[in-house]
Amino acid sequence: MAERMTVEMKVNGRPVRAEVSPRTSLADFLREERRLTATQLACEEGVCGACTVSMDGATVLSCLVLAVQAEGAEVWTAEGLDGAAAPLAEALHAEHGIQCGYCTPGILMRGGELLKEQPAPSERDIRLGLCGNLCRCTGYAGIVEAVAAAADPAAAPGERGAAPARREDERLLAGRGEFVNDVSPPGTLHVAFLRSTVAAGRITRLETGAARALEGVVAVFTAADLNPRAGDMRPTPLLNAAEPPLLPLAADRVRFAGEPLALVVAGDRYLAADAVDLIEVEIEPEPPVLDPGGAVEDTDRLVYAETGSNLYQELTSPIRPKLRRALEDAPQVVRATSRQQRQANAPLETRGVVASYDPDTGELVASLSTQNPHEAKLAISRVSGVPAEQVRVTARDVGGSFGLKVWTGRDELTVALAARVLGRTLKWIETRQENLTASGHARMDVGEATFALDEQGRILGCHLDHLEDTGAYPLGVVGKAGPFVGMVFTGPYRIPLHAFRFRSVRTNTCPRGAYRGPWAFATVAREQMLDEVARAVGMDPLELRRRNVLGPDELPYTMPTRLVLDHVTPAQTLEEVAARLDYPEVRLRQRRLLAEEGRLIGVGIAIGLEPSSIGTMQPIDRDTARLRVELDGTITAYLATGAGGQGVETTMAQVVAAELDVDLDAVRVVQGDTDATPYGRGTGASGTAVITGSACRAAAAELLTMAKELAAEHLGVPAERVEPRRGVLADRQDPGAAVSWAELAKTVSAHGPGERLEALGRYKAPPMTWSNACHGCVVEVDRELGTVRIERYVVAEDCGRMINAKVVEGQIAGGVLQGIGGALLEEVRYDAQGRPLTRGLAEYAVPTTLEAPAIEFVHIETPSPTPGGHKGMGQGGAAGALACVFNAVADALAQVGARVDRTPLDPARILTAFAEAGSRSPRPAARPPSPS
Amino acid sequence: MKPAPFAYRAPTSSAQAIALLAEHRGRARLLAGGQALMPLLASRQVRSPLLIDLNRVPDLAFVSRAERLRIGALTRLRRLEADPVVRAGAPLLAAAAALAGPVQVRNRATLGGALAHADPAAELPAVAVALDARVELRGSGVRHLPAADFFRGAHQTALDDGELLAAIEFPLREAAFAIEKIPARPGHALAGAVVVLGGEDRRLVLFGAGPVPLRPARAEAALAGGAAPAEVAEAAMADLDAAGVPEDVTRALARGALTRALDRARATARNQVDHG
Ligand SMILES: Cc1cc2nc3c(=O)[nH]c(=O)nc-3n(C[C@H](O)[C@H](O)[C@H](O)COP(=O)(O)OP(=O)(O)OC[C@H]3O[C@@H](n4cnc5c(N)ncnc54)[C@H](O)[C@@H]3O)c2cc1C
Numbered sequence A: 001m002a003e004r005m006t007v008e009m010k011v012n013g014r015p016v017r018a019e020v021s022p023r024t025s026l027a028d029f030l031r032e033e034r035r036l037t038a039t040q041l042a043c044e045e046g047v048c049g050a051c052t053v054s055m056d057g058a059t060v061l062s063c064l065v066l067a068v069q070a071e072g073a074e075v076w077t078a079e080g081l082d083g084a085a086a087p088l089a090e091a092l093h094a095e096h097g098i099q100c101g102y103c104t105p106g107i108l109m110r111g112g113e114l115l116k117e118q119p120a121p122s123e124r125d126i127r128l129g130l131c132g133n134l135c136r137c138t139g140y141a142g143i144v145e146a147v148a149a150a151a152d153p154a155a156a157p158g159e160r161g162a163a164p165a166r167r168e169d170e171r172l173l174a175g176r177g178e179f180v181n182d183v184s185p186p187g188t189l190h191v192a193f194l195r196s197t198v199a200a201g202r203i204t205r206l207e208t209g210a211a212r213a214l215e216g217v218v219a220v221f222t223a224a225d226l227n228p229r230a231g232d233m234r235p236t237p238l239l240n241a242a243e244p245p246l247l248p249l250a251a252d253r254v255r256f257a258g259e260p261l262a263l264v265v266a267g268d269r270y271l272a273a274d275a276v277d278l279i280e281v282e283i284e285p286e287p288p289v290l291d292p293g294g295a296v297e298d299t300d301r302l303v304y305a306e307t308g309s310n311l312y313q314e315l316t317s318p319i320r321p322k323l324r325r326a327l328e329d330a331p332q333v334v335r336a337t338s339r340q341q342r343q344a345n346a347p348l349e350t351r352g353v354v355a356s357y358d359p360d361t362g363e364l365v366a367s368l369s370t371q372n373p374h375e376a377k378l379a380i381s382r383v384s385g386v387p388a389e390q391v392r393v394t395a396r397d398v399g400g401s402f403g404l405k406v407w408t409g410r411d412e413l414t415v416a417l418a419a420r421v422l423g424r425t426l427k428w429i430e431t432r433q434e435n436l437t438a439s440g441h442a443r444m445d446v447g448e449a450t451f452a453l454d455e456q457g458r459i460l461g462c463h464l465d466h467l468e469d470t471g472a473y474p475l476g477v478v479g480k481a482g483p484f485v486g487m488v489f490t491g492p493y494r495i496p497l498h499a500f501r502f503r504s505v506r507t508n509t510c511p512r513g514a515y516r517g518p519w520a521f522a523t524v525a526r527e528q529m530l531d532e533v534a535r536a537v538g539m540d541p542l543e544l545r546r547r548n549v550l551g552p553d554e555l556p557y558t559m560p561t562r563l564v565l566d567h568v569t570p571a572q573t574l575e576e577v578a579a580r581l582d583y584p585e586v587r588l589r590q591r592r593l594l595a596e597e598g599r600l601i602g603v604g605i606a607i608g609l610e611p612s613s614i615g616t617m618q619p620i621d622r623d624t625a626r627l628r629v630e631l632d633g634t635i636t637a638y639l640a641t642g643a644g645g646q647g648v649e650t651t652m653a654q655v656v657a658a659e660l661d662v663d664l665d666a667v668r669v670v671q672g673d674t675d676a677t678p679y680g681r682g683t684g685a686s687g688t689a690v691i692t693g694s695a696c697r698a699a700a701a702e703l704l705t706m707a708k709e710l711a712a713e714h715l716g717v718p719a720e721r722v723e724p725r726r727g728v729l730a731d732r733q734d735p736g737a738a739v740s741w742a743e744l745a746k747t748v749s750a751h752g753p754g755e756r757l758e759a760l761g762r763y764k765a766p767p768m769t770w771s772n773a774c775h776g777c778v779v780e781v782d783r784e785l786g787t788v789r790i791e792r793y794v795v796a797e798d799c800g801r802m803i804n805a806k807v808v809e810g811q812i813a814g815g816v817l818q819g820i821g822g823a824l825l826e827e828v829r830y831d832a833q834g835r836p837l838t839r840g841l842a843e844y845a846v847p848t849t850l851e852a853p854a855i856e857f858v859h860i861e862t863p864s865p866t867p868g869g870h871k872g873m874g875q876g877g878a879a880g881a882l883a884c885v886f887n888a889v890a891d892a893l894a895q896v897g898a899r900v901d902r903t904p905l906d907p908a909r910i911l912t913a914f915a916e917a918g919s920r921s922p923r924p925a926a927r928p929p930s931p932s
Numbered sequence B: 001m002k003p004a005p006f007a008y009r010a011p012t013s014s015a016q017a018i019a020l021l022a023e024h025r026g027r028a029r030l031l032a033g034g035q036a037l038m039p040l041l042a043s044r045q046v047r048s049p050l051l052i053d054l055n056r057v058p059d060l061a062f063v064s065r066a067e068r069l070r071i072g073a074l075t076r077l078r079r080l081e082a083d084p085v086v087r088a089g090a091p092l093l094a095a096a097a098a099l100a101g102p103v104q105v106r107n108r109a110t111l112g113g114a115l116a117h118a119d120p121a122a123e124l125p126a127v128a129v130a131l132d133a134r135v136e137l138r139g140s141g142v143r144h145l146p147a148a149d150f151f152r153g154a155h156q157t158a159l160d161d162g163e164l165l166a167a168i169e170f171p172l173r174e175a176a177f178a179i180e181k182i183p184a185r186p187g188h189a190l191a192g193a194v195v196v197l198g199g200e201d202r203r204l205v206l207f208g209a210g211p212v213p214l215r216p217a218r219a220e221a222a223l224a225g226g227a228a229p230a231e232v233a234e235a236a237m238a239d240l241d242a243a244g245v246p247e248d249v250t251r252a253l254a255r256g257a258l259t260r261a262l263d264r265a266r267a268t269a270r271n272q273v274d275h276g
């Protein structure tokens, strides 16, 4: 069986000869045997393009080519490009065409080939040429612009003063990023999970003998081996929650298809997969609980028999008499429904962990793909029983996450525990199928609301009934995001009365996790429903919003739920978008094109409020930064954050450099290592700019106080006269008198070895920092094909003072494209037995270059009262786009009487809506409505 | 996502490949571009003790033109798009090839693989039927079949265990054409339609709506009778009923695609008349 073959090829110009198994893919050969890790594997089925390399002069997907097929070939990877891709690499850097960088090597390979084949590509050429390279972070804007700029440097807008290019890019462009799959200490063993294919049932047989006997298999663990040794697996905020326990592996019962049943450890991933195949498993299936609506009442079919109900949480705010009267007797009362489908974060990099336990030292070291290394450290300590002081977590580069990797997952923790038990180094890289079926799902909300309005269309009050599907195991803080939707539902509008009911139910499906804006449904439901209300009362949706949106003189505004809204500009952003779209003109054109050509144009608007840096969200409501002055005068910032695409190494360096008035290049950021950095929150919940940024400022202030004292001594002036000025500490009254940071550092180090000039800064978030945005778009719906084309997309946003405008735009563009994906394409689907139907990126289609619109931005900068004046904005793009695109399509459809109340609005759903409306006829004049 | 073990052979002539097939009858798979087969192997939906790699068989990769356009099964899609002989002789084939996946896939995928894979929602089988192509199958002997007889079901063809698809022949014909797929972009489609209008010869093919590319006879008759695109598409639905294709959204998609393709093909035909 273990046939080996000799293969000879040239890799990056060097001859290579090796023995390989025929089934080794070229990608694995390059990565594992040659240690060329720029080439990434994000799907292993030809869909993502991350593994693109060049073979004999043409790009190929190295996951779909066997190493033996490259016999005699010339292979080039991103590591070998060197100067060859310089124009494109430089353009990607300048245009912020890189965020997490996981897709970047593939983009370089294909983009380079494109430029060679088409030296003067049109935008369409670029989009077509790169449609096989998925990027989940950037929204493709910077990538498409970069290719255009590389072809024609004159077309490049050039770097903006306010937006320095990212310092993360250099290593990512050179293929020297270090993602978890790139970490392979000597002696690494590989893990694969056996997972249930049944949604609900009792495990009657699990036979691992044949798997254990397979050559190359080191261990096979089942629940009996690991569960008794596992500590609490829940994330820190849920430690005291009363709920059924979460254990490493399913013991006697499975609760969703995808649930882990056994864990195999083998010499390589191929063998691990072979061993998984050999495990015999029998599960007696039971009827699964799948429909969240039905699950509430169901007492026969229960996800947890012992709980007697599938209802997980319920929270009701009382409907006071005034609201009740309004909802019953107001001049206009409108009911609306909004349903959001199950979606997946689908970061390009799946989850992964490399965990080593050394029985001699008792130390456990783990590299993880995580947003939150310190939380991972605590969680690994709890689960494995290794004291926290002896756990070290590193996370260098993270290939996207969007909430999926905030809390350390069950599977990563199980692998760390297995490493502890075996005393070995174990590596698990989630397959795309696992990622789409067993990591975490999101959205899955149903909202039903009633709005009471007066004759003029002013909203008097509303009530929201919100049902959330949590899946089989509620994980993370998501249990708290649900009630939050009701709390912020009224958003940026003058709605004096409001009440809500929130319920979440368990179902036999993949657990719900956090996804960019766990609270997004507040925006999605409200904005979709407002359009429905506008249609019901016969008012233009822009006009309805104008009548109800909060104006500048109404702030601060206390929402009915007692949350206070301030320093926001919803009315201004609304007007910006209306002006940019030339709203009245679009409406005229819409009518004209329908009347004259039968074409369906739609306009959508959505206003969003983004709650960020939330002071009640322990423990991620605070952060710590440490700044150290090195002997050469440069500053190192030690932060608990990580490199997941948000450009933290750049933006936090900017903050520190500005506070200390030193050169940006004089500041280095160290993050993603729990041994090197103070405890902190990681990235997430749009908190970095405000919370980590303010911690950096606090540390800088502390450092300055110390530096001023030292400089004062040096200069022989009082400390009050010293100020930082362009890289030195200078006497305010004598421009010639100054002392450098290096000199100060040396002064301190003279006190003893290891003595450094350094300072710690802490910050705790205020109750809430709101950013706001208004999205507007124009779409055309194809009446025959049911497809949607986005003509224009405008975002007017206010995230306070921007640290880096390009980073802000990149975050919005990435979020918007995920929102577009959610509105039009993406849906996690199960069959009637609860078996997943979307197991790969071919089935779970995320947007490509071809679906990504160009986005026009308007920035308003209203400072928040936090130290830097920033407001978190990492998530709102997704929420705004989900509603805005839905509204535009619904607006188009409404012209012919077709109605929709749920996403995704894919061709099937749109054509069905036409059919239901009896308006399938392509040209109203040409034929009578078709018989259905 | 790692394939089960297999052995690998890379013959250098089609005769060798056929001999290997005969030797390992039923236990071997041919590997062409691998763009369909490799993902199936990696997810272990398909297992094969032996892979016979056709990529080193030069006599399977060619484009030639005499009375017909003759294309070797191993010809890559990217070449079909660009080859002047193909573009002149079967422009619809060149256009369809450019839609069959992103560049990296088309750099590797082959015409023979695309037909032998017989994906019901793929455009190339539909184009082969629409252009009245003929496939050449080689095993112990040589057989020729019209494309319409080659496709037997979803992922099922007339190839038997010991045969390989060696070449595909296309008649040279002047015609206006259009291909429409949903979504309208390179990569996997839900459904689509191909229209070829060459004088008296009007061919319509729907894909994605059934297990094999389907020629709707009633719709073709309606078209011949001068019906408007929407009516032709309506007639095609009756054809789908007759073929036992269940009433579902793919039908609606195919219908939309057909209407659109008819519009476009007729516009091209008019242009050709105007300018020709
Ligand atoms: C991201 C992506 C998008 C794609 N989009 C599309 C698309 O839009 N449209 C589309 O049509 N395809 C699409 N494909 C599929 C791709 O074009 C297929 O690879 C192609 O259809 C099969 O060709 P291949 O040469 O790669 O065949 P292989 O994958 O090598 O083989 C496919 C099957 O055919 C058999 N076979 C191959 N050659 C022969 C032969 N000469 N004789 C007998 N049997 C043979 C093999 O044994 C195998 O069963 C896509 C693929 C990917 C990865």
Ligand code: FES
Pocket: A040, A041, A042, A043, A044, A045, A046, A047, A048, A049, A050, A051, A052, A061, A062, A063, A064
């Ligand atoms: S890993 Fe090869 S295309 Fe995704």
Ligand code: FES
Pocket: A097, A098, A099, A100, A101, A102, A103, A104, A134, A135, A136, A137, A138, A348, A399, A400, A645
């Ligand atoms: S930057 Fe493209 S996937 Fe993250």
